Amino acid sequence: MLEVVHLVKDYKKFRAVDDLDLVLKPGEIVGLLGPNGAGKTTALRCMAGILRPTMGTVLINGFDILLDQAKAKAALAYVPEVPSLYELLTVEEHLQFVAMCFNELDNYKANGGLLLERYHLAEKRGDLVATLSKGMRQKLAVACAFVHRANVLLFDEPVIGIDPAGVVEMKSELMRARDAGCSILVSTHLLDTAEKFCDRVVILARGKKIAEGTVQELQTQIHMEGESLEDVFLKLTYESAEAPPILNL
Amino acid sequence: MNPLKPLLFLTFRTTINGLKRAVTSPTRVLYVLFFFGYYAFLINRTALVVGGATHVGVPSSMRGRLNFPPLEAVDALAFALFSLGWIIMLVALTANQNTMKPADVDVLFPTPISPKVVLTFRIVRDYFFTLITPLVIALLGMRASKMGWEALFRNMPHPEYSGLAIRAMSVSWILMALCFVVIIHATALYINRSDRNGDRYRAAISWFVGIFLFGFVGFLVYWFDVHPGLRSAIDLANSPILRAVFVLPTFACELTMAPFRADLRSGLLGAFGLVAVIVLGLRIAFCQISWFYDECAVKGFFVENQRTMQRAGDLAGIVAERARTGRFRIRRWRWLYNRNLSGSWALVWKELIIQPRTLLAFIVIMLVMEVGLSVLSATMSFQGRSQQGPGIMLLSLQGSMTFMISTIAGQSGFNEVLRRVDLEKALPFTSSELVWKEVMARSILGAAGCWLGVIGFLVVSPQSWQFAVAAAISTPAANLLLMSAMFLVTVLFPDMEDTTQRQFRGLVMLVAFAVTGFVPLAVFVAMMVASYPAVLCSIVAAILCLLILALVNLISGRIYAGFNASE
Numbered sequence: 001m002l003e004v005v006h007l008v009k010d011y012k013k014f015r016a017v018d019d020l021d022l023v024l025k026p027g028e029i030v031g032l033l034g035p036n037g038a039g040k041t042t043a044l045r046c047m048a049g050i051l052r053p054t055m056g057t058v059l060i061n062g063f064d065i066l067l068d069q070a071k072a073k074a075a076l077a078y079v080p081e082v083p084s085l086y087e088l089l090t091v092e093e094h095l096q097f098v099a100m101c102f103n104e105l106d107n108y109k110a111n112g113g114l115l116l117e118r119y120h121l122a123e124k125r126g127d128l129v130a131t132l133s134k135g136m137r138q139k140l141a142v143a144c145a146f147v148h149r150a151n152v153l154l155f156d157e158p159v160i161g162i163d164p165a166g167v168v169e170m171k172s173e174l175m176r177a178r179d180a181g182c183s184i185l186v187s188t189h190l191l192d193t194a195e196k197f198c199d200r201v202v203i204l205a206r207g208k209k210i211a212e213g214t215v216q217e218l219q220t221q222i223h224m225e226g227e228s229l230e231d232v233f234l235k236l237t238y239e240s241a242e243a244p245p246i247l248n249l
Numbered sequence: 250m251n252p253l254k255p256l257l258f259l260t261f262r263t264t265i266n267g268l269k270r271a272v273t274s275p276t277r278v279l280y281v282l283f284f285f286g287y288y289a290f291l292i293n294r295t296a297l298v299v300g301g302a303t304h305v306g307v308p309s310s311m312r313g314r315l316n317f318p319p320l321e322a323v324d325a326l327a328f329a330l331f332s333l334g335w336i337i338m339l340v341a342l343t344a345n346q347n348t349m350k351p352a353d354v355d356v357l358f359p360t361p362i363s364p365k366v367v368l369t370f371r372i373v374r375d376y377f378f379t380l381i382t383p384l385v386i387a388l389l390g391m392r393a394s395k396m397g398w399e400a401l402f403r404n405m406p407h408p409e410y411s412g413l414a415i416r417a418m419s420v421s422w423i424l425m426a427l428c429f430v431v432i433i434h435a436t437a438l439y440i441n442r443s444d445r446n447g448d449r450y451r452a453a454i455s456w457f458v459g460i461f462l463f464g465f466v467g468f469l470v471y472w473f474d475v476h477p478g479l480r481s482a483i484d485l486a487n488s489p490i491l492r493a494v495f496v497l498p499t500f501a502c503e504l505t506m507a508p509f510r511a512d513l514r515s516g517l518l519g520a521f522g523l524v525a526v527i528v529l530g531l532r533i534a535f536c537q538i539s540w541f542y543d544e545c546a547v548k549g550f551f552v553e554n555q556r557t558m559q560r561a562g563d564l565a566g567i568v569a570e571r572a573r574t575g576r577f578r579i580r581r582w583r584w585l586y587n588r589n590l591s592g593s594w595a596l597v598w599k600e601l602i603i604q605p606r607t608l609l610a611f612i613v614i615m616l617v618m619e620v621g622l623s624v625l626s627a628t629m630s631f632q633g634r635s636q637q638g639p640g641i642m643l644l645s646l647q648g649s650m651t652f653m654i655s656t657i658a659g660q661s662g663f664n665e666v667l668r669r670v671d672l673e674k675a676l677p678f679t680s681s682e683l684v685w686k687e688v689m690a691r692s693i694l695g696a697a698g699c700w701l702g703v704i705g706f707l708v709v710s711p712q713s714w715q716f717a718v719a720a721a722i723s724t725p726a727a728n729l730l731l732m733s734a735m736f737l738v739t740v741l742f743p744d745m746e747d748t749t750q751r752q753f754r755g756l757v758m759l760v761a762f763a764v765t766g767f768v769p770l771a772v773f774v775a776m777m778v779a780s781y782p783a784v785l786c787s788i789v790a791a792i793l794c795l796l797i798l799a800l801v802n803l804i805s806g807r808i809y810a811g812f813n814a815s816e
Contacts, residue, residue, distance in 0.1 A: 012444070012445055012447075013445065048358075049358065050543070051443075051542070051546055052539050052540055054444060069361065069363065069364075073360060073361040076359060078355075080355045083356075084352045084354065084355045085352050085356060086259065088266045089262055089266065090262075093266075097255055097259055097262075101255045102361065103361075128266060141355075
């Protein structure tokens with residue numbers, strides 16, 4: 001379970017994330033939506049313990065990501081938008097390294113083959129990461145997220161750069177994780193994907209949360225029943241450019 | 250599990266895979282051979298000396314001829330050297346950006362491994378490689394150094410410990426370097442914070458260091474003014490107040506001097522002092538450890554991108570990256586924005602905007618140099634050649650400045666043209682037209698500098714007007730020709746990522762300059778020798794330059810038309 005309380009992140013004088021509250025229950029997929037520069041990536045990086053929040057707390061399974069890092073991160077997996085990987089490790093070594101970091105080497109040795117197969121990385125297991133294509137790198141980054149038994153998954157644009165077959169596999173992988181009780185937060189620009197795929201969405205604009213709820217709830221709230229998430233999103237973000245309404249549904 | 254295990258695994262595997270990869274290209278193989286050859290030589294040489302040689306490279310005329318200097322002088326010298334190192338570190342105190350690889354940010358940071366472990370490991374790993382040379386000397390050099398001291402000096406104090414001297418020096422250096430590293434890392438964690446306090450800490454530390462150094466230099470000037478001479482320098486270096494102020498160099502000095510004094514206690518004091526500073530530095534760093542990942546994540550990608558772009562000579566990219574992170578303020582040149590240039594002239598307009606943004610400092614320096622040196626050449630007196638001397642000086646000066654400006658402005662500019670090939674090829678111009686305008690756009694800086702220099706020259710030496718006019722005609726033409734040759738070479742060797750190709754391209758560029766510029770230059774010189782008027786010589790040379798330029802641009806246009814960035 002992920003709990004974000006009054007999260008604020010400043011870069012010098014610029015407030016990138018402004019008082020974000022968010023709760024992810026076990027077994028749900030939440031879409032984090034927002035225009036460019038809305039603060040989605042910064043928020044995810046704060047949740048992953050990479051950035052230090054200026055204010056607020058991030059709790060993973062009840063453990064504070066700043067104060068109890070080891071326990072909080074043990075239950076967390078984070079996949080960045082354009083993952084930077086260790087170029088001079090082979091695919092297998094990369095997964096092994098992540099397994100070692102999470103103290104899951106025995107588990108990896110037992111199930112690593114399956115993981116490589118599932119992400120079509122088996123043939124590339126001995127290849128250096130430096131030689132992988134963009135799509136294969138993305139697959140490796142996602143595979144790294146499933147090396148350990150995480151129950152909070154943070155994905156930043158997970159399907160960007162992956163071929164259509166990969167996108168389908170990725171979605172089914174996330175569905176499987178949800179069914180297994182994981183809390184999944186997915187930042188995405190692809191609104192139709194979010195509409196079909198996420199149980200709830202959170203919309204950010206200029207660092208602030210401007211709306212949260214299921215697609216139906218958002219439609220009802222702004223009287224756009226039957227409209228697509230795209231229209232709802234555009235209306236909300238357009239309005240927020242003038243005066244940000246806070247809709248906590 | 251031991252948290253160091255994954256980090257050791259990462260280091261070991263990346264090193265091994267890097268070595269395996271190193272044999273895939275001849276340049277890399279040469280680098281690896283040189284690296285290992287150096288250490289093999291170092292160890293082998295030391296082992297040979299230890300194994301039996303008696304005089305370690307000391308010339309026979311020098312053996313045993315020198316008196317060992319007074320200990321207090323050696324002590325003062327050691328203290329001065331360590332203090333110099335300390336001052337250099339102070340100057341660089343705020344320079345560390347506290348970055349790690351982007352892969353560390355994306356893969357390692359979200360794992361449960363403690364940031365303290367990551368920081369400590371990073372310091373030790375990074376500086377193990379830096380300190381490996383003194384480490385090898387410390388391990389293998391005892392007997393060699395003993396023989397070296399004894400061979401050189403006839404009255405070495407405590408010769409029984411002389412073998413330890415080099416070891417003590419090496420250990421001092423290793424510990425002092427680690428102190429530097431730890432202090433710099435601890436400082437970096439304060440000054441690179443992404444909140445507003447980061448800037449405050451940076452300003453406070455910069456002011457403190459600046460005032461301290463300024464005060465110290467002022468004190469030194471005062472001291473040597475009042476107490477000149479070597480004796481007073483030794484007294485100053487041994488003064489307890491200075492030793493207290495420069496406590497780190499004092500510890501290093503105590504450790505270094507211990508074998509010469511046969512004083513184990515002072516050696517241990519020095520070593521413990523340095524270790525204490527390291528531990529204290531780590532403690533201070535750990536107080537701010539919650540900022541470590543944040544700083545690396547915020548700055549890591551920026552610094553890595555900057556390095557990559559610097560390697561590829563992508564000046565525009567560097568400026569763009571700085572602008573993205575708010576480190577670059579865009580100036581708008583109103584008079585330029587109001588120009589109504591259309592068609593392919595838009596390429597020239599675009600370049601006139603981009604060049605000042607990427608090369609402003611270079612442009613200012615070049616213009617000042619052109620004007621300054623032109624004026625200087627006009628004021629120089631040449632015996633019996635009052636008009637020709639300054640004129641020829643001006644022509645030579647303009648020629649060399651053209652060469653300099655062309656190589657710098659052209660190199661980065663044409664890389665940029667190739668990078669934006671997909672954008673520019675889609676524009677409604679022929680390739681030759683495009684090449685011509687790009688070459689012309691990059692020649693404007695050289696021409697402007699030349700004309701400003703000529704004006705300055707004419708103000709001081711109006712009687713040499715023929716040479717000034719000749720320079721004003723021939724230099725821009727030569728500049729255009731050199732630029733077009735440079736474009737041709739750039740499009741022939743377009744891979745900016747490949748170091749070998751990049752270096753080879755530099756070599757070929759010189760050849761291209763010589764080949765394309767030979768005929769106009771030879772004709773110009775021949776006509777000048779034959780006493781034709783300078784203006785006529787320059788017109789003929791300029792026409793030749795333009796003819797060759799047209800040919801070169803035609804070839805470049807053809808190659809550019811078939812250029813594919815993906816290949």
